[in-house]
Amino acid sequence: MAKGSHYNFLYTLIMLLSVSTSHAAYRHDLVRSSCVHASYPNICLRTLSTYGGSAGTPRDLAQLAVRVSLAHVRRGSAFLSQLTVRGRRERGALVDCVDQMGEAMDELSDTLSDLKNLRRGGDFRWQMSNAETWVSAALTNEDTCLDGFKEIGVNVRADVRRRITNVARVTSNALYLIDLLDDQSP
Known part of the structure; x- marks a missing residue:
C-alpha cells in the first residue's frame, strides 16, 4: 500500500471513530438531559443509560x-x-396484585404500540392522549397492587413493597418521557 493511501485510510478511520463517538455522546446526552427532571432521575439514568445507545430521538x-x-x-x-x-x-391480595400487574403489562404494551405508530396517518394529539392514558392506567394498577394489601389489613412484605415501588417509579419515569413528547408536538 502506498504511503498516501495509509494516510487516507487512517484519516477515514479517525473520522469514522469521531462521528461514532459524537453520535454516542449525543445519545448519552439525550438520556441525561431527558432524565434530569424526571420524578426519579437516578432510576431514569440507571435504567436507560445502558440502553441509551438505541435511542436517537426523544420518541425512541x-x-x-x-x-x-x-x-x-x-x-x-x-x-x-x-x-x-x-x-x-x-393470598387473595397477592392474586389481585398479580392480576393488576398483568393489566399493567397489557396497558404498557398498548402504550408501546401507540408510540410506535405516532404520527402515522393519525392525529398526533389523539395518539399522545392514548399513550398517556395507557401508561397512567398501568401506573395506577401498580399502585393498586400495593393498596390491596393495606385494604385487608395485612402488612406488605418488604421485598414485595420494594419490588412494586421500583416498578412504579420506572413507569412514572416512562410517563414523564412520554409527556415530554407531547410538549414537543408539531
Missing part, C-alpha cells in the same frame, strides 16, 4: 422507557407469582 427514548417499564413489570409479576403466603386474605 420514550419507547425505550416503556419497554424497560414493561420488562420491570414482567419481572415483578413473575416474582409475585412465585411467592407463597399464609392466610387466605393475603
Whole structure:
C-alpha cells in the first residue's frame, strides 16, 4: 500500500471513530438531559443509560422507557407469582396484585404500540392522549397492587413493597418521557 493511501485510510478511520463517538455522546446526552427532571432521575439514568445507545430521538427514548417499564413489570409479576403466603386474605391480595400487574403489562404494551405508530396517518394529539392514558392506567394498577394489601389489613412484605415501588417509579419515569413528547408536538 502506498504511503498516501495509509494516510487516507487512517484519516477515514479517525473520522469514522469521531462521528461514532459524537453520535454516542449525543445519545448519552439525550438520556441525561431527558432524565434530569424526571420524578426519579437516578432510576431514569440507571435504567436507560445502558440502553441509551438505541435511542436517537426523544420518541425512541420514550419507547425505550416503556419497554424497560414493561420488562420491570414482567419481572415483578413473575416474582409475585412465585411467592407463597399464609392466610387466605393475603393470598387473595397477592392474586389481585398479580392480576393488576398483568393489566399493567397489557396497558404498557398498548402504550408501546401507540408510540410506535405516532404520527402515522393519525392525529398526533389523539395518539399522545392514548399513550398517556395507557401508561397512567398501568401506573395506577401498580399502585393498586400495593393498596390491596393495606385494604385487608395485612402488612406488605418488604421485598414485595420494594419490588412494586421500583416498578412504579420506572413507569412514572416512562410517563414523564412520554409527556415530554407531547410538549414537543408539531
